[in-house]
Amino acid sequence: MPGKTLLKPAPAAPPPPAGDGSLYKKRVKVHPKSVEGPFRRFKWIVLFLTLGVYYITPWLRWDRGEFSPDQAVLVDLANRRFYFGPIEIWPQEFYYVAGLLIMAGLGLFLITTTVGRAWCGYACPQTVWTDLYMQVERWIEGDRNARMRLDAAPMSAGKFAKRFSKHAVWLLIAVVTGGAWVFYFADAPTLLKQLLDGSAPFVAYGSIALLTFTTWSLAGLMREQVCTYMCPWPRIQSAMLDEDSFIVTYKGWRGEQRGSAKAKLAQPDSFGDCVDCMACVNVCPTGIDIRNGPQLECITCALCIDACNDVMAKLGRAPDLIGYTTLKRDEAESKGQPLEPMWKTLLRPRALVYFAVWAAIGIFMLVLLAGRSQMDISILQERNPIYVQLSDGDIRNSYTVKLLNKQGRPREFQLSVSGLEGALLSNPVTGEEPAKSLRLPVRADGVDSYRLQVRVPLRSIEAEQSEIRFEVQAVDGDGDLMKTARFTAPAR
Amino acid sequence: MSKIDTQQNAHPSGPGNAGPGTTGHEWDGIQELNNPLPRWWLWIFYATIVFAAVWVVLYPAIPLPGGNTQGTLGYSSRADVEQQMQALDAQRDAALKGIEAIAIEDLGKDPKLLQAAIEGGRSAFKVHCVQCHGSGAAGSTGYPNLNDDDWMWGGDYASIYRTIQHGIRQPGDDETHQSVMPAFGKDGLLQPAEIASVTEYVLAISGQEHDRALAARGAPVFEQQCASCHGADGKGMREFGSPNLTDAIWLYGGDRASIHNTVFYAHAGVMPSWKGRLSDATIRKLTAYVHSLGGGE
Numbered sequence A: 001m002p003g004k005t006l007l008k009p010a011p012a013a014p015p016p017p018a019g020d021g022s023l024y025k026k027r028v029k030v031h032p033k034s035v036e037g038p039f040r041r042f043k044w045i046v047l048f049l050t051l052g053v054y055y056i057t058p059w060l061r062w063d064r065g066e067f068s069p070d071q072a073v074l075v076d077l078a079n080r081r082f083y084f085g086p087i088e089i090w091p092q093e094f095y096y097v098a099g100l101l102i103m104a105g106l107g108l109f110l111i112t113t114t115v116g117r118a119w120c121g122y123a124c125p126q127t128v129w130t131d132l133y134m135q136v137e138r139w140i141e142g143d144r145n146a147r148m149r150l151d152a153a154p155m156s157a158g159k160f161a162k163r164f165s166k167h168a169v170w171l172l173i174a175v176v177t178g179g180a181w182v183f184y185f186a187d188a189p190t191l192l193k194q195l196l197d198g199s200a201p202f203v204a205y206g207s208i209a210l211l212t213f214t215t216w217s218l219a220g221l222m223r224e225q226v227c228t229y230m231c232p233w234p235r236i237q238s239a240m241l242d243e244d245s246f247i248v249t250y251k252g253w254r255g256e257q258r259g260s261a262k263a264k265l266a267q268p269d270s271f272g273d274c275v276d277c278m279a280c281v282n283v284c285p286t287g288i289d290i291r292n293g294p295q296l297e298c299i300t301c302a303l304c305i306d307a308c309n310d311v312m313a314k315l316g317r318a319p320d321l322i323g324y325t326t327l328k329r330d331e332a333e334s335k336g337q338p339l340e341p342m343w344k345t346l347l348r349p350r351a352l353v354y355f356a357v358w359a360a361i362g363i364f365m366l367v368l369l370a371g372r373s374q375m376d377i378s379i380l381q382e383r384n385p386i387y388v389q390l391s392d393g394d395i396r397n398s399y400t401v402k403l404l405n406k407q408g409r410p411r412e413f414q415l416s417v418s419g420l421e422g423a424l425l426s427n428p429v430t431g432e433e434p435a436k437s438l439r440l441p442v443r444a445d446g447v448d449s450y451r452l453q454v455r456v457p458l459r460s461i462e463a464e465q466s467e468i469r470f471e472v473q474a475v476d477g478d479g480d481l482m483k484t485a486r487f488t489a490p491a492r
Numbered sequence B: 001m002s003k004i005d006t007q008q009n010a011h012p013s014g015p016g017n018a019g020p021g022t023t024g025h026e027w028d029g030i031q032e033l034n035n036p037l038p039r040w041w042l043w044i045f046y047a048t049i050v051f052a053a054v055w056v057v058l059y060p061a062i063p064l065p066g067g068n069t070q071g072t073l074g075y076s077s078r079a080d081v082e083q084q085m086q087a088l089d090a091q092r093d094a095a096l097k098g099i100e101a102i103a104i105e106d107l108g109k110d111p112k113l114l115q116a117a118i119e120g121g122r123s124a125f126k127v128h129c130v131q132c133h134g135s136g137a138a139g140s141t142g143y144p145n146l147n148d149d150d151w152m153w154g155g156d157y158a159s160i161y162r163t164i165q166h167g168i169r170q171p172g173d174d175e176t177h178q179s180v181m182p183a184f185g186k187d188g189l190l191q192p193a194e195i196a197s198v199t200e201y202v203l204a205i206s207g208q209e210h211d212r213a214l215a216a217r218g219a220p221v222f223e224q225q226c227a228s229c230h231g232a233d234g235k236g237m238r239e240f241g242s243p244n245l246t247d248a249i250w251l252y253g254g255d256r257a258s259i260h261n262t263v264f265y266a267h268a269g270v271m272p273s274w275k276g277r278l279s280d281a282t283i284r285k286l287t288a289y290v291h292s293l294g295g296g297e
């Protein structure tokens, strides 16, 4: 597929001109014009949804009983827990998070290979916040032409007022953005109160300050520069896209030769549909001309489609001179050949493989998650000394036993040993008589560690190494487990 | 149409756009394209240089023959550690006070305090005790195993506490544990045949293989010479620190040769008294730790 392109090689380009020698270029400020249309509406919807989810999520509650936090989504770094609704991830289960990240990566591949850089164009935080910031800018400083005039104008009280209020609103949004971020790491209502009365931990203020700065500078000042120069994704996309990926495309075969509406009226055959009105260029948030073909800078926001369709509608020409299409379909369309059905292009093997792998990981994780136990035990035999002979000749081994309780209330576990005749368990710290089984309390949602000892009469020991079974049963009847460990005796 | 090209603005047929220029370098027909960076990247680079310069002034940085530069802030990672240790000590203060204040017999009654004492004792043991008792406190010949259930000088909190405080056969300490076993062979107190027979007798009462006839001859010897300290039944007497000879635990070995050797030469191991060398709190922590190893008495 990539590499085996169906397209004619590009016409031999003229040799690249020798550069002017400068290795750096000045930034050309982009003043995107506002636009209306279905893609713009779609972008607004995505903006409201994503920002809504981001700002509201930390405030959702989830009842987990008295021993666990009641925040629905919480990254509890101090206690090393990650809460996500009914799911609670322990540090040793971090592979779930790794799995989610892998799924996110594969999902990105899947989306990109089918519908291009949809992530960049609609959902990426850089795009969403930039969109929001640009809208604020439009409200305060006006649309493209007004802003360009303002930029050129000398500083005056009016210009200062506009600039000042713009940055004030931007910073306000930035503070709220940074503020929302820290709520994911602590109980949101408590932290908000602390933030307001000045008693929150320094790291909270520090994070907010940092995120305020990054939000304001990335969405307000850097904008398209982030996508073009800082983000690795645009560079990776050439490996992701192929001639069957839907991307924003200018249909040159239809648009060229460009010419005014009047010129086309006079000579219909020598001119194409593009009237060279620059509407598509003016709305582009990255400041490029899509008519030059697919480019690294294009985030496929599709605003140029809305802009051009507006022009085409006014001229009474067919829409989608700029449209979502694949290179292959565009080629076929230009030759007047029939197009293969849309679903065939979308469901091609490459996309299906991505989807299959993505879904397999998802299902695998769900199965793991559903089957995971509410308790666990780990048993580590003490190595030094590995055994102790007691005065009556019995052999005793010590073990570090860790009991893990994933439920939100303290529980008791009954631990018993078997496998060696007459084996008895004891806890040297409490000093109780050795017994066949011990009751051990374990804190809510945590691990408790015990150093326990097992003594076995010499007569039941046949080898230097024997196997001994530890059975643990929740006293409330909810779950049981069995683990084996080694029991070591002196060589005979 | 074009192929998908990620060169910036590199659309060969695009009007007014001939693609990126070159740097003018050419080797064997290969030209080096110039996709110019925005200038602010360069400024970020300069900013890092400035940052480094400021850092070098403020913090310890350059290693020189006479030691590294100190920086004007006076920061040192060592002082940092010091500070953290002090904070930690302050945190532990409550537990320390509790350990010092509690009656030694009651150490086991406060689980939280006991746990703190055990953990503290664990690290103190690693510094002061492992040289003789071993890192796992399992001892070796002549050095008792502290993990078992045999306590020559007592295994409750108060007894362990006293043993650590005053040691064993520590010269100059009035309260140290004293006990002496005569060197029956070396000092000619018993004839070689008597020593052989009493050795056999000790093998018998500790339930090991032995020569019945010889052991029978050793019984009266034991009664005369040994029972006053080790007891008529050979089970030892704590007030003399005389070990139980009928159990499976032997400080100096329990086979025939070792027992014979002990009767002939006798042994008198020593343990230092730690009072005055270690703080009372540390001795208490060690007590708790040693007690927790095998459950004490």
Ligand code: SF4
Pocket: A255, A273, A274, A275, A276, A277, A278, A279, A280, A281, A291, A307, A308, A309, A311, A321, A322
């Ligand atoms: S908006 Fe459409 S008609 Fe206008 S210049 Fe762009 S492609 Fe041509």
Ligand code: SF4
Pocket: A248, A280, A283, A284, A285, A286, A287, A288, A289, A290, A297, A298, A299, A300, A301, A302, A303, A304, A305
């Ligand atoms: S060229 Fe069109 S789709 Fe691409 S970034 Fe510009 S406006 Fe968006």
